[in-house]
Amino acid sequence: MHKIDLHLHTQNLKSGDGNRRKISSENFGRKMYENNVSICSITNHNKFDLNEYNEIIDLYPDLTVFPGIELDVKFDGNQTKHIILIANSTVKNTFSDVFNEENREYDSFKIKYDDFISKIKKFDPKDLIIIPHYxxxxxxxxxxxxxxxxxxxxxKEYIIILEPNDLRCILQEKIP
Known part of the structure; x- marks a missing residue:
């Protein structure tokens, strides 16, 4: 049975990220094969590493890997929430340009919600999937x-998938 995993880390960029999150491109592909993962996305905290992504897809052409990032998004009331973005591989360069910046301090980076939405709107809805932690x-x-x-x-036009710890949680609460 093949699996899909759209929330994977390859770098420990924030305090609290364990050393298991630091994995070479070679080991990443091997781990995917060992675990029968054939479709995945690398979603490091506040960083999409285009060079790493290109290296992995060059090393493992049979593995379907999507560009991704897990952003710290600042909502009203100073609440910071995690939202994962998965991009179509055809827009990987634009994705990198839009969601990265030089000298970003990954541990303290937070994007304001309105800025986050503005960046999403730079993409065609068919090119992004939004996966907020629920x-x-x-x-x-x-x-x-x-x-x-x-x-x-x-x-409204984009695909949004909630990432709960347990699907039963969603069924217990009515979502507007």
Whole structure:
């Protein structure tokens, strides 16, 4: 059975990230094959590493790897939430240009919600998938139902997939 994993880390960029998150391109591909993962996305915190991405797809052409990033998004009330973006590989260069900046301090970086939405709108809806952590997974970093509704309203044309720790959580709460 082949698997899909759209939330993988290859670099420990923030304090609290374990050393297991630091993995070479060669070992990354091997781990995917060992675990029967055939479709994946690398979603390091606040960074999309285009060079690393290109190296992995060159080393493992049979592995489907999508560009990705896990951003710290600052909502009203100074709440910081985690939202993953997965991009179509055909827009990898634009994705890198839009969501990276030189000399970014990954540990303290936070993008304001409105700026986040503006950057998303630079992409055709067919080229991005938005995957916010959902409240029940991590109460501190997961979006509440109200924040999820706002994101859905602001990104009506885009695919949004909630990433709960346990799917039963979503069924227990009515999502607007």
């Amino acid at each position: 409240y029940y997974k991590e109460k501190e970093r997961g979006l509440t139902s109200q924040q999820t509704a706002k994101l859905r309203d602001d990104c």
